[in-house]
Amino acid sequence: MTVIGNKNAVPAQLTYSELQGIFLGNKPQWSNGGKVIIAMMKLNTPGGKATCDKLFRMTPDQVTKHWLGVSIKGTIDAPVFLNSAAEVQSFVSANSGAIGIINEVASAANTKTVLIDGKKTF
Amino acid sequence: MFIGVKTKILLTVLAIVLLFTFFSLLYFPSQQGRTLLSNYRNEVKNQAKTIAMGASIALSEQNFKGIKTAMDFVKENEELRFVALIQSDTQWNQAHTAHTIKDSVIVSFPDDKEFSIDLKSNDSLIVIRAPFRSSIMNGDIMLVVSTDSINKKQKKIWLTALLVSGIIFLIGMLIGLWLSRSISHPVQALRKAAKRVGEGDLTSIVENNSKDEIGELATAFNSMVKDIKKLSELTLAQEKEKQAMLASQNEALEKEVAERTKELRQSLVDLKATQSQLIQSEKMASLGELTAGIAHEIQNPLNFVNNFSEVNKELLDEMNEEIDKGNYEEVKIIAKDVTDNQEKINYHGKRADAIVKGMLQHSRSSSGQKEPTDINGLADEYLRLAYHGLRAKDKTFNATLKTEYDASIGNINIIPQDMGRVILNLITNAFYVVKEKKRETPNGYEPTVTVTTRKTKDKIIISVKDNGKGIPQKIVDKIFQPFFTTKPTGLGTGLGLSLSYDIVKAHGGELKVETKEGEGAEFIIILPS
Numbered sequence: 001m002t003v004i005g006n007k008n009a010v011p012a013q014l015t016y017s018e019l020q021g022i023f024l025g026n027k028p029q030w031s032n033g034g035k036v037i038i039a040m041m042k043l044n045t046p047g048g049k050a051t052c053d054k055l056f057r058m059t060p061d062q063v064t065k066h067w068l069g070v071s072i073k074g075t076i077d078a079p080v081f082l083n084s085a086a087e088v089q090s091f092v093s094a095n096s097g098a099i100g101i102i103n104e105v106a107s108a109a110n111t112k113t114v115l116i117d118g119k120k121t122f
Numbered sequence: 123m124f125i126g127v128k129t130k131i132l133l134t135v136l137a138i139v140l141l142f143t144f145f146s147l148l149y150f151p152s153q154q155g156r157t158l159l160s161n162y163r164n165e166v167k168n169q170a171k172t173i174a175m176g177a178s179i180a181l182s183e184q185n186f187k188g189i190k191t192a193m194d195f196v197k198e199n200e201e202l203r204f205v206a207l208i209q210s211d212t213q214w215n216q217a218h219t220a221h222t223i224k225d226s227v228i229v230s231f232p233d234d235k236e237f238s239i240d241l242k243s244n245d246s247l248i249v250i251r252a253p254f255r256s257s258i259m260n261g262d263i264m265l266v267v268s269t270d271s272i273n274k275k276q277k278k279i280w281l282t283a284l285l286v287s288g289i290i291f292l293i294g295m296l297i298g299l300w301l302s303r304s305i306s307h308p309v310q311a312l313r314k315a316a317k318r319v320g321e322g323d324l325t326s327i328v329e330n331n332s333k334d335e336i337g338e339l340a341t342a343f344n345s346m347v348k349d350i351k352k353l354s355e356l357t358l359a360q361e362k363e364k365q366a367m368l369a370s371q372n373e374a375l376e377k378e379v380a381e382r383t384k385e386l387r388q389s390l391v392d393l394k395a396t397q398s399q400l401i402q403s404e405k406m407a408s409l410g411e412l413t414a415g416i417a418h419e420i421q422n423p424l425n426f427v428n429n430f431s432e433v434n435k436e437l438l439d440e441m442n443e444e445i446d447k448g449n450y451e452e453v454k455i456i457a458k459d460v461t462d463n464q465e466k467i468n469y470h471g472k473r474a475d476a477i478v479k480g481m482l483q484h485s486r487s488s489s490g491q492k493e494p495t496d497i498n499g500l501a502d503e504y505l506r507l508a509y510h511g512l513r514a515k516d517k518t519f520n521a522t523l524k525t526e527y528d529a530s531i532g533n534i535n536i537i538p539q540d541m542g543r544v545i546l547n548l549i550t551n552a553f554y555v556v557k558e559k560k561r562e563t564p565n566g567y568e569p570t571v572t573v574t575t576r577k578t579k580d581k582i583i584i585s586v587k588d589n590g591k592g593i594p595q596k597i598v599d600k601i602f603q604p605f606f607t608t609k610p611t612g613l614g615t616g617l618g619l620s621l622s623y624d625i626v627k628a629h630g631g632e633l634k635v636e637t638k639e640g641e642g643a644e645f646i647i648i649l650p651s
Contacts, residue, residue, distance in 0.1 A: 042184050061258045064181055069229030071186045072173075072207050074193045078186030 135298030555590030
């Protein structure tokens with residue numbers, strides 16, 4: 001799995017636990033004050049399922065429930081679930097502070113690969 | 123209880139105002155409060171549904187925009203107490219034969235709020251549960267909001283209603299006062315004026331310049347008073363005229379009455395004189411009846427006196443002849459006869475004297491004093507006098523006299539002259555009727571007059587009964603009336619029975635008649651013993 005981030009505001013590297021915290025909605029904004037925007041593939045896609053498995057270590061349903069609860073609390077915006085890795089890259093590229101996770105290596109303008117525990121993939 | 127117009131108007135206005143106040147203060151605010159609460163409840167329900175719909179979309183499509191928007195909207199509501207996501211899980215038993223639905227709170231906002239999952243709506247809270255369904259989970263969105271704002275609005279409505287009601291009440295009462303004043307004052311003025319008119323003051327005028335019905339009423343009243351005044355004056359004049367006429371008529375009438383009274387008094391005097399004469403005539407008639415009897419009674423002893431006097435005269439002539447002859451023995455015999463005759467003359471002379479004295483005693487005016495009297499002797503004496511009196515007038519008349527005297531009666535207290543007159547009158551009448559019947563039916567008829575006396579426990583009864591023609595039923599009620607008689611003119615005054623009736627009454631007794639037409643009559647005197 002590769003984590004990509006918008007060149008603006010998103011740090012170049014994170015630890016695995018920081019990444020988990022971000023994607024579980026525990027971090028509403030970046031250190032520069034920018035809003036954290038999460039993008040990931042829909043949970044019924046292979047990329048989405050892989051994300052649940054690798055990042056959340058939960059089933060897709062559990063992730064959905066988690067984000068439903070977070071949405072109810074309203075402390076942070078729920079992730080934007082997209083159909084493909086390309087759409088995730090495109091979304092991250094277009095939104096400042098956006099961070100996404102995909103299951104393939106790709107590059108897009110205005111994005112960067114965020115290192116997790118110093119690695120490009122995990 | 124008297125309630126004036128003013129009070130009635132005020133009460134009416136007060137009732138209307140109170141009614142309006144009731145609606146504006148109680149009914150309308152209550153309705154508005156309910157509507158507000160209902161609307162608010164619907165609004166909360168819509169919010170809960172929106173969240174539930176967002177939850178469904180989010181769970182099925184991983185699209186959380188809807189739920190976020192709904193939540194943003196809910197969070198703006200200051201009355202939000204909490205919103206919770208409740209999952210309904212089906213829990214089967216071990217045999218997988220039965221299950222229960224268990225609700226559990228997944229998440230709530232604010233998350234520090236403690237609440238019961240079974241919380242229900244009450245006066246201060248609105249609790250709405252909106253269900254959602256998805257392939258991942260089923261459950262409810264539980265949205266709880268406070269009704270404080272609604273309550274505040276309701277209080278505001280109440281205050282507004284109270285203020286409005288107060289103003290309306292004040293205005294209503296002012297209108298009521300004005301109305302009562304504008305209506306009751308003229309009516310009261312009319313009432314006072316009408317009262318004064320009723321008391322005779324026809325100068326009462328009601329001042330009223332209003333152009334309404336009351337003003338018209340006042341004008342009509344004033345007009346009526348004027349008419350009454352005119353009519354009253356006219357009536358008064360007519361009354362005076364009538365009174366003058368009446369006085370004149372009264373004067374004439376009084377004169378006429380005085381003249382008539384004078385005439386009536388004279389008539390009364392004449393009538394009394396006539397009555398006295400008639401009574402005297404009746405007495406004289408009775409005396410006439412007696413005179414014949416008396417004459418008969420005296421005639422008998424007088425005959426003896428005359429006869430024996432004649433015999434004595436002849437004996438004395440014979441005695442003188444014998445003296446001349448010197449036949450003294452014969453002289454002595456003649457002298458003895460003369461003496462015997464003289465005794466007889468003396469006896470019959472005394473008898474006549476007794477009769478005359480008795481008659482004199484009866485002919486004296488009544489002393490008016492009751493005295494013990496032998497009623498049997500009195501009745502018998504007058505029976506005989508009446509019979510012989512009638513026989514003296516009519517030698518052909520004969521009648522059977524029956525008497526039955528109760529010897530146990532003894533003397534009773536009566537006025538003998540008066541009661542004798544009654545008995546004589548009844549007996550005379552009895553003889554008259556039997557004589558009349560004998561004249562009409564000379565053959566086969568035996569005139570009979572029966573006199574009886576009887577004593578009962580407390581009464582003395584004297585009866586004079588005849589077997590004449592009886593008294594017709596139609597005149598029975600009239601026979602005791604003064605001047606009523608069936609005898610031909612000159613033979614009766616019509617006062618006999620009337621006087622008899624009065625005399626018996628004066629003795630505390632009763633005089634009655636029992637008769638059967640064609641068979642005779644019985645007059646009964648009942649006296650207290």
